[in-house]
Amino acid sequence: MGKKYEVGIIGGGPAGSTCAYYLARKGVDVIIFDHTQPREKVCGGILSSTLLSRYTIPVDIIERNLNFCEVYSPTYKKIRWTYKKTHGSVSRKKFDWFLLEKALDEGAEWKKLKVNDVEEKRGRFILSTKEGEFKVENAVGAGGVNGILRKKKIGAFPTKHLSKTYDLKLKFEKEYVDEHFEDGWYLLFLDDRYVGKGYGWLVPKKDYVLVGLGCELEYKGNLKKSLKELLQVHPLLKEKIGKPKSVKERAALIVSPKTAEFFKSKHCDKNWVIIGEEGGFVHPLEGDGLTYAMITGELAAKLYIANSSFEDFDKKWVEEFGEKIVIPKDGIENFYNKSVLDFLFDIAEGKPELIDQLFEGKLELKTFLAAIKKKTEMNNSKKESDS
Ligand SMILES: Cc1cc2nc3c(=O)[nH]c(=O)nc-3n(C[C@H](O)[C@H](O)[C@H](O)COP(=O)(O)OP(=O)(O)OC[C@H]3O[C@@H](n4cnc5c(N)ncnc54)[C@H](O)[C@@H]3O)c2cc1C
Structure with missing residues (x-):
């Protein structure tokens, strides 16, 4: 058993790194475990205006400003929804690395290790990794959709609240993207021939474009086949997608809350808290997880600094953004x-x-x-x- 830490954060994505940053800044002895960074998480990489006004993100991290979202109906009617405040489009590799480095600059420690097991013994946590065990006084679950602390404390996400996604990362010359895309992104609602309950998206970056589909996990259709077909028939995709230099296929799960009850489960106690996507904090309609990852990371850290406890986290997040995230209750x-x-x-x-x-x-x-x-x-x- 090595050194003991005051707080151990499992997962160094936006939620974990933000939490570590605020804790380390106040001198808390904090360690982050993440075996994957630096990595490109499968994600549209859209930063909301809420995120951009709350946190300072350097301009060189923003690949593209997004001033509108063009929304397509299943029968290809479209409306342009112009944002009152600019959103941003980022590469998750650069964005997440920026946040992790920021936490490390404040004194947080990072181990490029996977936490294979979490055990609570006499009010402390033992985190097991391939390099041995680490003892932490408090544990923060920030491991995303497959987070290990959630599984231990309240159980894995029921499949009803998960969606599957399939996307293509299409590489182009920067000039091609500049010529074919304005500063906005595209949201495609589709009928059940393609996705069941779900939607598609097209998000331009500097020299690549992401185009993908997401829908409830229970949908029996094949998203890869649907996207292939849509590239041939959807007017937007036919117009915008030419011949990419390279194509990378990706697939991932995302939390997609379906009921108001979903948010009522416990996310904390005195010495543990689950934040970001591991806590289920993804907007049910917009799929915005990054804003809530950073805000829950910040809230958890500030609570701990004030009270040496995460106990009030559930009260705090409801006060802060509860109304916004549970809209589809009806x-x-x-x-x-x-x-x-x-x-x-x-x-x-x-x-x-x-x-x-x-x-x-x-x-x-x-x-x-x-x-x-x-x-x-x-x-x-x-x-x-x-x-
Ligand atoms: C296709 C798709 C598109 C999306 N588009 C958007 C979008 O445009 N905008 C938006 O706001 N959100 C989007 N989301 C949601 C967003 O990606 C997530 O909500 C967000 O990444 C959550 O951040 P997080 O820090 O909670 O978790 P993550 O970003 O998932 O980070 C968790 C980290 O923990 C690590 N980890 C997990 N388990 C362990 C372990 N046992 N030990 C050590 N490390 C561990 C992982 O490797 C990972 O690096 C999208 C999601 C998908 C799937």
């Missing part, structure tokens, strides 16, 4: 319904702020669905009186 299932989406595009034409409101949680899905019902009833009675 029916996320309906959101991916083709007719609901097409209707949304109809009424949103010329009024993209409706989408804004829906994503910001200001327009309840319930209200929106009630409006659809009313409109359908009106159409039906009109048809009846016409005939």
Whole structure:
């Protein structure tokens, strides 16, 4: 058994590194375990304006500013949703490395080791690695979708709350990307021939483009086949994707909360906390996990510094962003319904702020669905009186 540490963080992604940075800055003896860094995590790499206004990210880390999101309906209707505040597009390799180095500069220690097991003994944790055991007073689970501390404390994610993704990293000359893409990204809602409940995306970087599909884990279709077909038929993809210099296929899981109850599980106690995607903190509609990874990392660290305990973490995150993350409590299932989406595009034409409101949680899905019902009833009675 080597040196003992006050806090051991399992996972050096955005959640773990942010937590380590705030702890180390206040002199807490903190160690991060991550066997994979530096690595390119499978991710769209979109940074929200919330993240960019809360944290200082150097301009050279931002590959591209994103000033709009062009949203496509399943029948290829489109609306451009112009952001009030700029978002950013990053390479996860550079972004995560920047955050990890920042934590190390403040005095955090990093071991390029995988934690194979976590055992709690007399209020302390023993973390087992191939180089032996490490004793830590407090444990932070920041290992993402497969986080080990979550499995030990509250169990793995039920498959219902997971989505599968498949994407292509398409390398181009920088000039090609500049010529074919403006400063924005593309969100494609698709019907169940392609993804079931889910969507597609296209995100430009400096000299590459990510195009991918994500949907509920239970969907039986083949995402690789769907994407291949979409590249031939979707007007946006046909227009934008020429002949890349190289193509890399990737696949990953992402947490996609389906019910309000999902967020009610315990994330902490006095001497442990689970943050970032390991805690399930991914926006149910937008798939934004990076903002919540960094915010939960910061909140956990600041709580620990103030109280020498993580006990109040569940109260704290609910206060900070609870309302924002649990919006689909009245029916996320309906959101991916083709007719609901097409209707949304109809009424949103010329009024993209409706989408804004829906994503910001200001327009309840319930209200929106009630409006659809009313409109359908009106159409039906009109048809009846016409005939
Ligand atoms: C296809 C796809 C697209 C996405 N697009 C976006 C997007 O555009 N914008 C956005 O905000 N979010 C996006 N997300 C979500 C986002 O990627 C995650 O929510 C985010 O990475 C979570 O950060 P994290 O630090 O919690 O976990 P991670 O980034 O997953 O980092 C966890 C780290 O812990 C390490 N680790 C795990 N277990 C152990 C262990 N036992 N021992 C040591 N180390 C361990 C891992 O190797 C990893 O480096 C996307 C996800 C997917 C799959």
